[in-house]
Amino acid sequence: MSEIKNIQPTEVWSIFDQMLQIPRPSKHEEKIQDWAVKFGEDLGLETIKDEVGNVIIRKPATAGMENCKGVIFQGHLDMVPQKNSDKVHDFANDPIEAYVDGDWVTANGTTLGADNGIGVSSALAVLASKTLKHGPVEVLLTATEETGMDGAIGLKAGLLNGEILINTDTEDEGTFSIGCAGGIDVIASFKKKMTQKVPKKSTAFNLKVTGLKGGHSGVDIHLGRGNANKVFFRILKEVNAAFGVSLADIQGGSLRNAIPREAFGLVLVKAKDADDFVAKVGVLAEEIKAELINVEPNLSIELETAEMPKAIIKKGLQKKLTNAVWAAPNDVVRMSDTMPGTVETSSNLAIVKAGEKTIEVSCLVRSFSETAKNALASRLESTFKLAGASVVLEGSYPGWKPDVQSEILEVMKNLYTKQFGNAPELLAMHAGLECGILGSTYTNWDMISIGPTIKFPHSPDEKVNIKTVQKYWEFLVATLENIPVK
Structure with a gap:
C-alpha cells in the first residue's frame, strides 16, 4: 500500500498518489488527460476536453452559496521529466517512485511532479468533496505548460x-503571487560542418560536467547556480587556446526552462599533449569548483578516455560556437526597480545540442517588461548571428501585471492573516505562470496564485513539504467559504 495516499489531508494526497502512477511528461499527456476526464465524469459533473487538451470540469454551488462569484481553480497536468544520469526511468511509461523523507515527499532519482500535481490534486479534491461549502466552481487543467x-x-x-x-x-506557502514574467525563446542553429580529417596521433576524451543543482530557470535564476553549458565551453575555450583541441560532439542541458545540470562533450587532443591537457582541465576544474563551492558543492568535472570518432567539428565552426555560447548573456540581467529583491529580466542558456545536421543553442528570456524582454532577445540574436548562426525568436507570451487593488487579493490577505496570525508575502514571480496568457484571453478575471512549499522543481531534487500542503488546503477551504458575492 502506498504511504503517500495516507498523508493528511488524505483528500489531496490520495489524488496525488493516483497521479504518480500515470506518466505525464510534457507532450505525452493523453493518459493523464483521459484520467482527469474520467475523474470528472465519475463524479457526475459536466466535463469537457477541448481541442488542445485542456480539461474543464464544473461543479454547481452548494446550497446558499449560489450568489457567490464563480471560482476557477487552475493547474497544469504535465510535469518536467528530469532524472539523474544514472537513474533508469522511462517517463512515458513508468510511474514516479515517490516516498516520504521526514517532513517532505520526494522521488527516487527523478522529478516528483508536485509541480503542478499537488495543485491539481487540491482542485480535484474540491470537486470530490461532499462537505465543502462553495459557490460555483470550475476546474481548468491545462496542457503542456512546461514546454x-x-x-x-x-x-x-x-x-x-x-x-x-x-x-x-506558486511554490512557497504563505506567498501570494500577483504577477509573473513573460518570456520568449531564442533558438540559434549552426549548420553542422564536420570533417573526417581526424588528427592523427590524438587521444579522445569525454569531458563531463555533472552534479550541478539545476532548477527552474525563473524561480531559481537569482541563486547563482552553475550552468553546465557555460562551464563546458569555458573549459573548452581555455584548453583549445593551450593545446588546439578538437570538438567532436556536445550535448548540454535538456529543457528550455531548466538550468542545465549536465553537459557532455567528446574532445580530442594531440597524444603528446594528453598528460598536460588532463592536468590543465584538472586545474580549471578546481578553479571553477572554488568559485561555486557555496552554491554547487557537488559539481564534478571529469575526463574519461574514449574511442576515436570518425569525424570532428570543423575548426571554424568550433571557434564560433565556443565564443558565442561563452559570450551569450546568461543569469540575471536586471533586477526590478519597483519590487526590490525581484528579478526583472534574465536569460537561461538552456540547451546546446549537436544533431545530425545542426548544432542548436536554446535560450529562454524572461522579463516583467515586454520591451526589456524583447531587447534581451535581440541582444542574444545579435550574439549568435555574429557567429554565423541562424536565429529564430518564438513562443513569446505575455506577463501578468500585478493588481494591488484586486478584490480577491484583499479578501485572501485578510483571511490568511486572521487564520494564521501573520500576513502573507506578496510576490511577482520571475516565471511564466499561465495567468499572464489566460488573463489576456479572459480580461475580466480577478487572478491570484497560491500553493504549498515545493523545493527544487524541474530537478531530481524536487520535493514538497507535507505540513504546508495541510496548511494550504485549510486555507483553500476557508477561501471558498468567503468568496465575494456577485
Missing part, C-alpha cells in the same frame, strides 16, 4: 464562466 504553455495559449474565450481565477502553481 510552451500550449494549453493556456490555445484556450478559447467563452468556455469558462467564473470571475475569479485561483492558480495553484
Whole structure:
C-alpha cells in the first residue's frame, strides 16, 4: 500500500498518489488527460476536453452559496521529466517512485511532479468533496505548460464562466503571487560542418560536467547556480587556446526552462599533449569548483578516455560556437526597480545540442517588461548571428501585471492573516505562470496564485513539504467559504 495516499489531508494526497502512477511528461499527456476526464465524469459533473487538451470540469454551488462569484481553480497536468544520469526511468511509461523523507515527499532519482500535481490534486479534491461549502466552481487543467504553455495559449474565450481565477502553481506557502514574467525563446542553429580529417596521433576524451543543482530557470535564476553549458565551453575555450583541441560532439542541458545540470562533450587532443591537457582541465576544474563551492558543492568535472570518432567539428565552426555560447548573456540581467529583491529580466542558456545536421543553442528570456524582454532577445540574436548562426525568436507570451487593488487579493490577505496570525508575502514571480496568457484571453478575471512549499522543481531534487500542503488546503477551504458575492 502506498504511504503517500495516507498523508493528511488524505483528500489531496490520495489524488496525488493516483497521479504518480500515470506518466505525464510534457507532450505525452493523453493518459493523464483521459484520467482527469474520467475523474470528472465519475463524479457526475459536466466535463469537457477541448481541442488542445485542456480539461474543464464544473461543479454547481452548494446550497446558499449560489450568489457567490464563480471560482476557477487552475493547474497544469504535465510535469518536467528530469532524472539523474544514472537513474533508469522511462517517463512515458513508468510511474514516479515517490516516498516520504521526514517532513517532505520526494522521488527516487527523478522529478516528483508536485509541480503542478499537488495543485491539481487540491482542485480535484474540491470537486470530490461532499462537505465543502462553495459557490460555483470550475476546474481548468491545462496542457503542456512546461514546454510552451500550449494549453493556456490555445484556450478559447467563452468556455469558462467564473470571475475569479485561483492558480495553484506558486511554490512557497504563505506567498501570494500577483504577477509573473513573460518570456520568449531564442533558438540559434549552426549548420553542422564536420570533417573526417581526424588528427592523427590524438587521444579522445569525454569531458563531463555533472552534479550541478539545476532548477527552474525563473524561480531559481537569482541563486547563482552553475550552468553546465557555460562551464563546458569555458573549459573548452581555455584548453583549445593551450593545446588546439578538437570538438567532436556536445550535448548540454535538456529543457528550455531548466538550468542545465549536465553537459557532455567528446574532445580530442594531440597524444603528446594528453598528460598536460588532463592536468590543465584538472586545474580549471578546481578553479571553477572554488568559485561555486557555496552554491554547487557537488559539481564534478571529469575526463574519461574514449574511442576515436570518425569525424570532428570543423575548426571554424568550433571557434564560433565556443565564443558565442561563452559570450551569450546568461543569469540575471536586471533586477526590478519597483519590487526590490525581484528579478526583472534574465536569460537561461538552456540547451546546446549537436544533431545530425545542426548544432542548436536554446535560450529562454524572461522579463516583467515586454520591451526589456524583447531587447534581451535581440541582444542574444545579435550574439549568435555574429557567429554565423541562424536565429529564430518564438513562443513569446505575455506577463501578468500585478493588481494591488484586486478584490480577491484583499479578501485572501485578510483571511490568511486572521487564520494564521501573520500576513502573507506578496510576490511577482520571475516565471511564466499561465495567468499572464489566460488573463489576456479572459480580461475580466480577478487572478491570484497560491500553493504549498515545493523545493527544487524541474530537478531530481524536487520535493514538497507535507505540513504546508495541510496548511494550504485549510486555507483553500476557508477561501471558498468567503468568496465575494456577485
